[in-house]
Structures are given as structure tokens and as C-alpha cells.
Amino acid sequence: MFNNKELFKTAFKEQLVSRLGKSIEEATADDIYKILGMLIREYIGREWAETNQMYKTRQEKQVYYFSMEFLIGRLLGNNLLNLGMLETVRDGLLDLGWNLEGIEEQEPDAGLGNGGLGRLAACFLDSLASLGYAGHGCGIRYKYGLFEQKIIDGQQVELPDDWLQKSNVWEERRADKKVEVRFWGQVEVREEDGRTIFNTINYEKVWAVPYDVPVIGYGDLHVNTLRLWSAESAIEPAKMRMEGQNSYYKFLDYNRSVESISEFLYPDDSGYEGKLLRLKQQYFLCSAGLQSVLRTFDKQGLRYSDLPNKIAVHINDTHPTLVIPELMRILIDEKGFGWDEAWDVTTRTVSYTNHTLLSEALEKWPVNMMRELLPRVYMIIEEINKRFCGMLLERFPARQDLVSEVAIIESDQVKMAHLAIVGSYSVNGVAQLHTDLLKSNVMKPFYDLFPERFNNKTNGITHRRWLMHANPELSHLISESIGTGWITHPYQLLDLERLKHDSSFRDKIMSIKRNNKLRLAAYIEQKQGITVDPDSIFDVQVKRLHAYKRQLMNILHVMHLYNEIKDHPSADRVPRTFIFGAKAAPGYYLAKSIIKLINVVADVVNKDPQVNDKLKVLFLENYSVSLAEKIIPAANVSEQISTAGKEASGTGNMKFMMNGALTIGTLDGANVEMHEMLGDENMFLFGLRSEEVLNYYRYGGYLARDMYNQDPRIKRVMDQLVSPGPFCCHEREFGLIYQSVLDHNDEFFVLRDFGSYADTQAIIDQTYLDQQAWASKSIVNIAHAGHFSSDCTINRYASDIWHIHPVQSSLHV
Ligand SMILES: *Cc1c(COP(=O)(O)O)cnc(C)c1O
Numbered sequence: 001m002f003n004n005k006e007l008f009k010t011a012f013k014e015q016l017v018s019r020l021g022k023s024i025e026e027a028t029a030d031d032i033y034k035i036l037g038m039l040i041r042e043y044i045g046r047e048w049a050e051t052n053q054m055y056k057t058r059q060e061k062q063v064y065y066f067s068m069e070f071l072i073g074r075l076l077g078n079n080l081l082n083l084g085m086l087e088t089v090r091d092g093l094l095d096l097g098w099n100l101e102g103i104e105e106q107e108p109d110a111g112l113g114n115g116g117l118g119r120l121a122a123c124f125l126d127s128l129a130s131l132g133y134a135g136h137g138c139g140i141r142y143k144y145g146l147f148e149q150k151i152i153d154g155q156q157v158e159l160p161d162d163w164l165q166k167s168n169v170w171e172e173r174r175a176d177k178k179v180e181v182r183f184w185g186q187v188e189v190r191e192e193d194g195r196t197i198f199n200t201i202n203y204e205k206v207w208a209v210p211y212d213v214p215v216i217g218y219g220d221l222h223v224n225t226l227r228l229w230s231a232e233s234a235i236e237p238a239k240m241r242m243e244g245q246n247s248y249y250k251f252l253d254y255n256r257s258v259e260s261i262s263e264f265l266y267p268d269d270s271g272y273e274g275k276l277l278r279l280k281q282q283y284f285l286c287s288a289g290l291q292s293v294l295r296t297f298d299k300q301g302l303r304y305s306d307l308p309n310k311i312a313v314h315i316n317d318t319h320p321t322l323v324i325p326e327l328m329r330i331l332i333d334e335k336g337f338g339w340d341e342a343w344d345v346t347t348r349t350v351s352y353t354n355h356t357l358l359s360e361a362l363e364k365w366p367v368n369m370m371r372e373l374l375p376r377v378y379m380i381i382e383e384i385n386k387r388f389c390g391m392l393l394e395r396f397p398a399r400q401d402l403v404s405e406v407a408i409i410e411s412d413q414v415k416m417a418h419l420a421i422v423g424s425y426s427v428n429g430v431a432q433l434h435t436d437l438l439k440s441n442v443m444k445p446f447y448d449l450f451p452e453r454f455n456n457k458t459n460g461i462t463h464r465r466w467l468m469h470a471n472p473e474l475s476h477l478i479s480e481s482i483g484t485g486w487i488t489h490p491y492q493l494l495d496l497e498r499l500k501h502d503s504s505f506r507d508k509i510m511s512i513k514r515n516n517k518l519r520l521a522a523y524i525e526q527k528q529g530i531t532v533d534p535d536s537i538f539d540v541q542v543k544r545l546h547a548y549k550r551q552l553m554n555i556l557h558v559m560h561l562y563n564e565i566k567d568h569p570s571a572d573r574v575p576r577t578f579i580f581g582a583k584a585a586p587g588y589y590l591a592k593s594i595i596k597l598i599n600v601v602a603d604v605v606n607k608d609p610q611v612n613d614k615l616k617v618l619f620l621e622n623y624s625v626s627l628a629e630k631i632i633p634a635a636n637v638s639e640q641i642s643t644a645g646k647e648a649s650g651t652g653n654m655k656f657m658m659n660g661a662l663t664i665g666t667l668d669g670a671n672v673e674m675h676e677m678l679g680d681e682n683m684f685l686f687g688l689r690s691e692e693v694l695n696y697y698r699y700g701g702y703l704a705r706d707m708y709n710q711d712p713r714i715k716r717v718m719d720q721l722v723s724p725g726p727f728c729c730h731e732r733e734f735g736l737i738y739q740s741v742l743d744h745n746d747e748f749f750v751l752r753d754f755g756s757y758a759d760t761q762a763i764i765d766q767t768y769l770d771q772q773a774w775a776s777k778s779i780v781n782i783a784h785a786g787h788f789s790s791d792c793t794i795n796r797y798a799s800d801i802w803h804i805h806p807v808q809s810s811l812h813v
Pocket residue numbers: 114115116119542543544623624625628649650651652653655
């Protein structure tokens with residue numbers, strides 16, 4: 001049906017009539033989207049069941065990737081692509097008078113994540129399925145995704161992201177597979193037949209109901225599962241009637257508290273209630289996910305000592321760390337294991353990815369909160385801690401300092417990263433530099449204790465979404481030039497490198513980039529009514545707004561360029577369009593002022609006729625996966641300018657590289673590995689190195705004031721933040737920014753790196769003047785981007801951590 005246009009059109013029109021009672025003339029774009037979704041769901045239904053059946057009968061080892069975030073974005077286009085149906089459907093719809101790109105816009109973005117970490121989880125699912133691994137996602141079906149961002153008067157305003165308002169065509173509710181999750185209560189301990197029995201009473205019961213989303217692999221039909229859990233009330237109305245009078249209001253309270261568990265991603269945790277809710281969410285995910293994993297395992301009738309050979313549980317950062325004590329609880333309390341056996345099984349089943357070097361971002365929970373909410377789980381954590389500290393004191397009797405440094409429970413806090421390292425067999429960082437810094441600094445004592453657990457797995461991105469789907473024109477050119485092998489073997493993109501000398505290929509690369517820029521320009525015109533010059537350099541920084549990512553340095557530099565143009569209005573300049581996109585956490589005031597500053601500068605620059613043919617600044621609201629897919633293929637310059645040693649890996653950097661943008665960046669995260677492959681000629685490095693940053697933190701010696709006093713460019717832009725002039729000001733609205741840099745001594749070295757950043761930007765202008773040379777660098781970037789395909793990353797996780805192999809589907813042998 002999907003590989004023959006005429007058959008597709010017939011089937012499509014039939015479905016439209018039978019399901020919605022409409023003819024093609026009456027159908028709306030939303031109808032077309034829904035019917036397409038249903039057709040795909042129906043088409044893959046059999047293969048989905050067969051993939052599961054195959055795993056079962058062959059007793060394949062299964063990987064479960066636990067993550068609080070899955071930033072999957074839209075699925076229609078990618079599913080069609082992976083099924084090999086994109087062209088047929090696009091052509092068929094065109095015959096019926098519809099444009100597929102417009103239909104794709106009907107789909108709400110599944111924004112079940114914040115940024116990089118959640119997008120990584122989504123890329124991994126795509127690679128697992130496409131490579132034929134038995135790997136599934138386990139997450140929460142948040143009723144509201146990450147907030148929708150509106151910019152009003154230059155300021156971020158958050159609106160609820162009601163992505164499920166229209167029914168979700170991809171999910172399948174599986175009420176028959178619901179499991180019970182328990183909170184609160186008291187633990188009773190008693191002896192029975194020489195065994196200690198732990199029984200929790202007076203607990204509150206919540207249903208976890210799974211919604212399954214098919215994860216369709218590329219090529220051979222292989223369909224894995226993303227299982228998202230939703231919390232539902234577990235009180236039966238009949239029982240309520242018997243409890244009389246007040247029970248109705250109690251029921252409403254209970255109901256409200258249950259619903260809140262799967263309502264929002266990262267609820268505000270500035271107060272106690274919010275923190276408690278986050279802890280509830282984490283346990284909800286861990287308990288529901290593990291129960292369902294073990295139920296599948298139970299059906300195989302194997303012994304539990306075999307669990308680590310049949311199941312790998314991977315935790316994406318520390319949010320799902322409670323799988324460790326939860327697995328211990330199930331093994332001990334429900335399966336009759338002794339402590340040592342349970343510990344052996346658990347620590348051979350769980351593996352952990354660390355995502356941050358910022359010590360303030362390492363998760364901690366108050367002991368009291370955890371003990372009350374999860375009494376039995378807390379007991380187990382206490383026991384894990386007691387045994388771990390006891391082992392240490394035995395090995396290092398004089399090292400009480402070491403024990404307090406690495407203890408899991410310390411100063412009435414449960415330290416999740418410590419629990420995750422102690423309770424797992426593998427700990428990985430997400431770029432070489434990040435892993436090295438974990439070993440040498442942040443987690444050094446743990447590395448000294450368990451060196452064999454630590455390993456690096458540099459992040460990756462799926463080239464199917466980020467190149468084939470986002471940039472079809474470039475993908476076609478690549479396939480025309482080097483064949484289609486790169487699609488399944490992304491390293492073959494290296495074959496492009498020899499074409500960097502081919503001037504007609506260079507022209508094609510630049511002309512595709514220009515087409516993408518035209519498309520983005522049309523989007524900007526339509527959204528903001530601002531015309532941008534497609535021949536200007538499109539310089540893009542899109543990512544979460546965070547002080548360490550230094551959007552501030554970027555916008556201060558734009559202010560500096562504005563000043564230069566005003567000073568020398570007739571000087572020749574290479575026109576530039578600076579594009580920003582970023583959401584700030586709702587309670588992160590400094591980040592929000594930086595958004596405001598970008599918007600104020602944009603307004604001034606874009607309206608100034610002396611400046612606006614040389615410089616434009618855009619803030620595109622509501623940065624999300626689908627917006628990223630529009631922006632990234634149009635970028636000439638990729639801004640990866642974090643303070644060295646702060647960005648764990650970055651994945652945005654890889655998406656830009658794959659689409660032929662040149663990077664201006666610090667030696668941070670995966671930029672380091674990009675630089676190793678590209679060399680100085682194909683990337684623009686600047687700024688402090690991570691050792692230099694570390695030395696400043698350790699030994700001092702940096703004064704932001706000195707920078708301000710020494711460099712007139714810096715003094716001028718800093719003063720413009722707080723004194724009357726083009727960008728300021730009512731009531732020192734940028735005072736917070738000014739203070740963070742000058743009064744709090746610029747924690748992220750914005751001023752320290754400003755000079756070297758500005759000089760490097762000037763080099764970029766000069767380089768861009770030679771379009772052929774630029775094209776050649778762009779080609780080298782694309783050629784080396786295969787290394788960062790998540791296919792390569794997942795193959796490394798599979799062989800080094802999970803010990804699994806691709807499953808050859810019986811459907812296709
Ligand atoms: C890739 C991606 C990110 C991560 O970007 P970084 O530059 O690595 O921080 C964040 N948000 C979205 C929507 C993405 O697609």
C-alpha cells in the first residue's frame with residue numbers, strides 16, 4: 001500500500017470515509033494527519049507484535065533505558081522516513097492536493113524533556129530500533145510537556161504545553177498492564193522461620209498505567225517500545241461509598257495528588273511540596289518500570305540469578321537511581337533473596353550515565369522526605385550506605401575523611417550520584433573530556449575505588465532525523481555523490497572529504513545551504529515580520545539558556561558590533577544575522593534577563609537603518625525539536641561557546657556540524673573531539689582551556705574588573721547595560737546581569753573570553769568572503785559528522801556496557 005502511490009491514495013481515501021465520514025474535499029489538515037497516523041499504526045501493528053514475540057521466543061537480552069525525559073518531537077515524518085514511505089506518501093498527498101510538510105505541522109511536538117539529555121534518549125531509541133537491538137524506553141507520560149514559550153514585550157512568558165489536547169495517534173493505552181505503586185506507610189519487621197520479613201502497612205496505592213509508543217527502526221521492520229507511565233487513582237468508588245461522609249472530599253484530594261504525579265515535567269521545586277512531587281515522580285517511574293520489566297522476565301521462567309544475562313537497566317542521569325533500591329526491595333521482599341545475592345544481581349543489572357560536572361546540579365534528597373515517602377526503600381538505601389562505609393573503613397581504617405566524602409547518606413541528605421555509582425557496574429561520561437574530568441575531579445574518590453566501572457561514551461545524534469529528515473536536499477546530494485551506504489553506515493560520509501576540492505560540489509553545497517536559509521527567512525518573515533538577508537552569515541545559538549552556555553557573551557559581542565557600525569557607518573562589513581533560541585527555567589531570573597536583553601538588542605538593531613542591512617538579531621520563540629529541524633540546516637555558524645569544562649558533551653554542536661555549519665567554540669565537551677577530527681582549519685576555536693578555568697577556580701587570580709578596565713570594548717558594552725543609551729533603560733533592568741559579571745566576579749569567564757571571541761568572530765567574517773574556501777570547510781565538517789551518529793554511540797553502549805547484539809529479524813532472513 002505504501003510503496004505504490006495509487007494504492008496509497010485509494011487506501012487513504014477509503015480510511016477518510018470510513019473513519020471520519022469525510023471525502024478528500026471536506027478533509028482538514030488535521031484529518032489528513034490523523035488518518036496518516038492511523039494508517040501507519042495499523043501497518044506496523046503486526047510487526048510490533050512480532051518484534052516482541054521474537055524477543056520472547058529467543059529469550060533475547062533486553063535493554064531498558066530509564067529516563068525522566070524523552071524529547072522525541074514529532075513522529076510522523078520520521079516514521080514515514082524509517083518505513084521508507086516518505087516519497088510515496090509525499091507524492092500521493094500532492095496528487096490529493098496536500099503538502100506533506102504542512103501536514104507534519106499539525107502534529108504537536110512531544111516535548112517530554114528539557115534539552116540535551118532528553119533528546120539524547122530519543123536519538124538512542126531511534127538507533128536501537130534501526131540497528132535491530134532489543135532496547136526500549138521507559139519514561140513518564142507527562143500530561144503537559146515542557147512549557148510553551150511566548151515572548152511578550154521582550155520577556156519570556158510560560159504557557160502550558162497541552163500536547164495531548166488532540167488525541168495522540170501514536171500511543172496505545174495498555175490498561176491490562178497497569179501496576180501498583182506504593183507511597184508512605186510504615187514498615188513492620190518480624191521474624192518468620194528464621195527470616196526477617198519486611199511488610200509495609202498503611203501505604204497509599206497509585207495505579208501506573210502504561211501508554212506504549214512504537215519506536216520504528218529504519219529499513220528492516222523492527223519495532224521497539226517506548227513505554228510511558230501515567231498515574232491514575234486506585235480507589236474504587238464502591239469502597240468510597242462505604243467509608244461515608246468525608247470520603248468524597250478525601251477522594252478528590254487523593255485524586256488531585258495522584259494526577260499531579262504525571263502532570264508536569266520538572267514541577268517547580270523551590271518549595272517542599274514541589275521537591276516531594278519530584279521525588280514521587282522518580283519513584284513512580286522506577287517502581288512501575290521495574291515491575292513491568294520483571295513481569296516480562298518472570299514469564300520466561302528463568303532463575304533470578306540469570307537476570308543480569310537477560311536484562312540491562314540503564315539510567316539516564318541520576319533521576320532514575322531509585323531503580324537500585326527498588327530492585328533490591330523486590331528481590332529481597334518479594335522474591336525471597338538474601339542481601340548478598342540481591343546485591344550481586346542488582347549491581348550486575350544497572351548501569352549509569354552521568355551528565356553533569358556542575359556540582360550544584362548533583363541530585364540530593366532530604367533524608368526525612370525520603371524516609372517518609374518511601375520508608376522501605378529508604379531502609380534499603382541506609383543499609384547499602386552502612387555496608388559501603390563499613391567496607392571502606394575496613395580497607396582504609398584511617399580515612400574517615402574519605403568515608404564522609406563518598407558516603408551515600410551525609411548531612412541528612414541522600415546523594416543520588418553516589419548511590420548510582422555504588423549500585424551499578426558501569427558509569428559513563430558523555431564525552432572524553434567530561435569522562436576525564438569525572439575521573440580526575442568530581443568523582444575522583446569513586447574512580448580510585450572502582451576504576452573498572454568508569455568509561456566514556458561520547459554522545460551522538462540520529463542522522464536520520466537530523467540530516468535525512470531535516471535536510472532532505474543535502475541528503476540527496478550526498479547520496480548522489482557517494483551512494484546511499486552512509487545511511488546505514490554513517491562513517492561512509494568520510495567519502496565526501498575528497499569532494500572538498502570539487503568546485504561544482506562546493507557550489508551545490510552552498511546553494512543547498514542558501515535554499516535552507518531562504519526557507520528559514522520565510523519562516524522568520526511570517527512569524528516576526530522581519531526580513532533577513534539570505535546572503536548574510538546565519539550565526540546561530542540555540543540551546544537551553546544557562547549562564548555556563550554564555551548566551552550573554554554572544555549578545556554582548558552583538559552590542560559591540562552595533563557600536564562599531566555606529567562609529568564607522570561607512571566601513572565595509574560582512575552582513576550577519578544572529579539567531580537565538582532558548583528557554584529559561586521559569587525560576588531562573590538571570591537567564592530570563594538575558595532573554596530580555598537579547599530581545600531589547602534585537603529591537604534596537606533591527607530598527608536602526610544605519611545598522612540593519614549589516615546586522616540583524618532574532619530571538620525565535622519556543623525552541624523545540626521541530627524548530628531545531630528548521631533552524632539547524634540553515635546555519636552557517638554554530639555557536640558552542642560554553643565555559644570550558646562546563647558542558648558535558650553537547651549534541652547541538654553535532655547537529656550543526658552534520659548540516660555543514662562551521663563551529664565557533666571553546667575546547668569543551670564533544671567540541672574537543674570535533675576539533676581532533678577537523679583540525680584548526682575547519683573549526684574556530686577560542687577562549688580559555690578547561691585546565692585554565694580549573695586553575696582559576698582553585699587558585700584565584702581572575703578579576704572581572706580588570707577586564708572591564710583594560711578593554712574599552714568591554715567597558716562600553718557593560719556600561720550600556722546599566723546607563724542611559726541605546727539599550728537601556730528603565731529601572732536598571734539589566735542590573736542582575738551587570739552584577740553577576742562585575743560584582744560576583746563573572747563565574748563563567750564571559751569577560752575573560754570576550755576579546756578572544758570577538759577576534760575569532762572577525763576571522764570568521766574574513767573566511768566567509770571566500771565562499772569556495774568556506775564551502776570546502778563545510779564539506780569537511782559534514783564528512784566527519786558520521787562519527788557522531790548515535791548509531792556509532794549505541795553500538796559502543798551495546799558492546800561495552802550492555803553486552804547485546806543486533807537481533808536478525810526472522811521476517812527478513
Ligand atoms: C539537541 C537539542 C538540545 C541540546 O542542545 P545543546 O546545544 O547540546 O545544549 C536542546 N534542545 C533541543 C530541542 C535539541 O534538539
